[in-house]
Amino acid sequence: MKLQERFQHTLRRGRALRYKTYKKIGVARHRKKIDLSLFLMFMFCAATFPFFLTPKESHPDVSEQKEVPAQAIEDVHADLGDEPVIEPKQTSLDELEKRVQLGELTLNMASLEKGGSLLSLLSNAGVSTGDRLKIVDALELMIDLKSLKPGLMFMLFKTPDHRVQGISCQIHDGEIIAVIQEEEGQWTPFTAAGRIETQSIRKIGTVERTFSGSAQKAGIPESVVAQVTAALDGEIDFATDIHPGDTFDVIFETKVTAGGLEVGTKQLLFIGLKTQKKEIYRYAFTAASGTTSFYDARGRSGAKAFMKRPLKARSRLSSPYGRRRHPILMYEIFHHGVDLAAPTNTPIMAAMDGVITQLGRKGGYGKYIRLRHTDGYQTAYGHMNGYRQDLKVGSKVKRGEVIGYVGSTGRSTGPHLHFEVLKNNKTVDPFRRHVIPSKQLSGFELEQFLSAAESLHPDFAQHRAGKIPPVQGLRPFQSPVSGKKESKAVNHKKSR
Ligand SMILES: [Zn+2]
Numbered sequence: 001m002k003l004q005e006r007f008q009h010t011l012r013r014g015r016a017l018r019y020k021t022y023k024k025i026g027v028a029r030h031r032k033k034i035d036l037s038l039f040l041m042f043m044f045c046a047a048t049f050p051f052f053l054t055p056k057e058s059h060p061d062v063s064e065q066k067e068v069p070a071q072a073i074e075d076v077h078a079d080l081g082d083e084p085v086i087e088p089k090q091t092s093l094d095e096l097e098k099r100v101q102l103g104e105l106t107l108n109m110a111s112l113e114k115g116g117s118l119l120s121l122l123s124n125a126g127v128s129t130g131d132r133l134k135i136v137d138a139l140e141l142m143i144d145l146k147s148l149k150p151g152l153m154f155m156l157f158k159t160p161d162h163r164v165q166g167i168s169c170q171i172h173d174g175e176i177i178a179v180i181q182e183e184e185g186q187w188t189p190f191t192a193a194g195r196i197e198t199q200s201i202r203k204i205g206t207v208e209r210t211f212s213g214s215a216q217k218a219g220i221p222e223s224v225v226a227q228v229t230a231a232l233d234g235e236i237d238f239a240t241d242i243h244p245g246d247t248f249d250v251i252f253e254t255k256v257t258a259g260g261l262e263v264g265t266k267q268l269l270f271i272g273l274k275t276q277k278k279e280i281y282r283y284a285f286t287a288a289s290g291t292t293s294f295y296d297a298r299g300r301s302g303a304k305a306f307m308k309r310p311l312k313a314r315s316r317l318s319s320p321y322g323r324r325r326h327p328i329l330m331y332e333i334f335h336h337g338v339d340l341a342a343p344t345n346t347p348i349m350a351a352m353d354g355v356i357t358q359l360g361r362k363g364g365y366g367k368y369i370r371l372r373h374t375d376g377y378q379t380a381y382g383h384m385n386g387y388r389q390d391l392k393v394g395s396k397v398k399r400g401e402v403i404g405y406v407g408s409t410g411r412s413t414g415p416h417l418h419f420e421v422l423k424n425n426k427t428v429d430p431f432r433r434h435v436i437p438s439k440q441l442s443g444f445e446l447e448q449f450l451s452a453a454e455s456l457h458p459d460f461a462q463h464r465a466g467k468i469p470p471v472q473g474l475r476p477f478q479s480p481v482s483g484k485k486e487s488k489a490v491n492h493k494k495s496r
Contacts, residue, residue: 012140019141031141093178096157096166097261105157105165107261114150125156127164131187135167138179138189143171197256200269200456207246211238215248224252227268230400231282231294235302236273247274251456270457281463283453288445291353297463299441299449304352304399306379306434311406311417312347315340318416321429336427337380337420344385344415346406350397351379351421352436359393365418366410369403375436378425382418383410 019031099105110121118139122132139145148171157166168178179189205218215225228250229238236242249272256262271294273280282294282302293301309315319339323332350371357378358370365382369391372378385407397403408415421430428434441449454460 016140016144093166093168093176093180096180100157100261105159108156108158110154110156112148112150112152112154116150118145118148118154121154122164122167125158125164126162131164131181131185134185134187135179138187139177141189142177198253199256200251200253202249202251202270204249205247207242207244207248209244211242211246211248215250218248220250220252221266224250224266224268227252228271231268231271231284232273232280232302233305235280236275241275241277242273243276246276248272272457272463279466281457283449283456285441285449285452287441295441295449295453297453297460299446301439301441303438304436306377306421306430306436307349307351307399308431309340310349310351310379310381310419311340311342312349312402313342315342315346315417317341317431321427321431337382337418338430339416339418341414341416342406344406344408346415346417347402348381348384348404348406348417350399350401350403351419351430352377352399354379354397356391356393356395356397356403359387359391361409364411366412367404367407368410371397371403373436376424377434377436378422379430380418380420380422382420383408383412383416385409385415 015035018035096105100107108125110125112118112121118136119132122135127135136145152169152171154167154169156164157168158164164181166178166180168176170176177189179187182188201219203215203218203220205214205220207214208217212222212225212229215228216222220228232238249270250268251270253267253269254262267284269284271280271282281297283297284292285295285299286292295301317338318341319335321335321338324335325332352371352373354371354373356369357372358368358380360368362368362382365380367382367384367386369381369384369387370378371380381404383406384404387404388402391397391403406415406417412418419430421428421434423434440446450464457463
């Protein structure tokens with residue numbers, strides 16, 4: 001059995017290699033025929049080989065023998081007549097996509113899990129065992145399935161009764177491979193290069209009441225609006241700094257298939273905001289480190305403020321930072337963080353981009369995570385109920401990413417997050433404003449940024465030459481408009 005498996009594997013590898021070669025020379029659509037011809041040529045050579053070794057005279061019927069394989073080709077071809085015609089049918093995927101737009105089919109996205117296989121992905125999608133093997137077999141003709149990386153997205157086209165009609169996937173170099181069921185149980189593989197196109201969409205508008213409402217009215221998708229507010233978090237308070245009459249200019253990227261279907265997530269590329277007080281222009285750029293940030297037209301990134309309440313729900317400040325009278329022991333102790341009371345298992349977020357330096361139980365803190373950030377900052381999170389599963393010491397996390405859940409482990413009287421901010425190894429008040437200062441791109445990165453920004457926005461030169469207000473780290477508390485904000489600010493002073 002083992003030997004047989006190995007034999008089959010070798011056959012399959014050989015087939016994959018051959019098909020790659022066919023693809024290279026552009027005859028992939030005829031691969032079955034070429035395979036067959038090669039096989040018959042081999043058989044023909046093998047059959048005639050003995051005749052070349054023996055004297056010709058003793059075999060007067062050699063010429064007749066030669067005719068036989070030619071006859072065989074015809075015969076085998078006749079047998080293949082009702083085999084599925086395997087050809088790259090570029091229209092098939094288009095048709096599936098059109099049927100999605102007509103509502104006849106639904107489109108589901110599924111990504112390859114870490115350690116998971118394509119078979120398990122198909123199984124989760126409800127594909128029958130027989131079809132699973134056929135799909136995998138068909139895909140294997142085109143790619144080495146072992147080379148598939150976790151996170152690779154597959155598009156599954158399903159009928160209303162949840163039967164998969166087709167599966168497509170965009171592999172590394174933009175090439176699309178797909179397997180489509182043309183008739184019951186017959187799965188046809190094909191490739192189509194460059195089918196998904198990236199489009200940049202620009203939307204300009206004026207704020208009527210709120211930014212997010214007006215932005216969506218102008219055709220900016222909700223997910224992009226959320227990216228705008230996240231990118232300007234700490235610089236602009238969308239509740240108080242934006243007024244009717246302010247204008248916005250947003251460019252985002254979307255991926256569209258040849259059939260006109262939008263896939264994947266939309267990416268924010270540019271934000272322009274003209275408010276009564278300032279003009280902001282921010283360009284998205286992915287630095288060499290792989291992180292995407294927003295930069296002004298001169299290649300300077302905005303400052304990032306630490307979250308003051310890194311919880312994904314409303315929380316109550318149950319104990320502020322600083323001196324306090326111990327409720328039981330009645331003497332003054334120093335509280336090195338803030339206690340944020342919230343229900344058990346409320347998600348806890350990283351207050352800033354950083355790296356995990358500690359993760360585990362730590363005395364009275366209970367389950368504990370410590371993050372290291374740039375600029376001498378660290379943050380710590382205590383009394384957690386649990387950690388996000390895939391995290392460990394050394395994991396990188398982004399600001400706002402969930403790291404664990406509220407609990408009451410360690411010395412704690414009820415579910416709450418004990419949150420500390422440290423600057424140069426000394427705790428500071430988390431409710432004061434802490435900011436990672438802005439950064440200036442330089443050298444080759446700056447050149448790359450400038451050329452990308454120039455091709456993105458027609459007014460780039462103006463943004464760059466114009467009076468660009470300095471990227472602000474601190475947002476001034478707005479006194480006349482926001483009574484709420486002011487009272488908060490006063491509270492901070494008291495609690496310090
Ligand atoms: Zn505490």
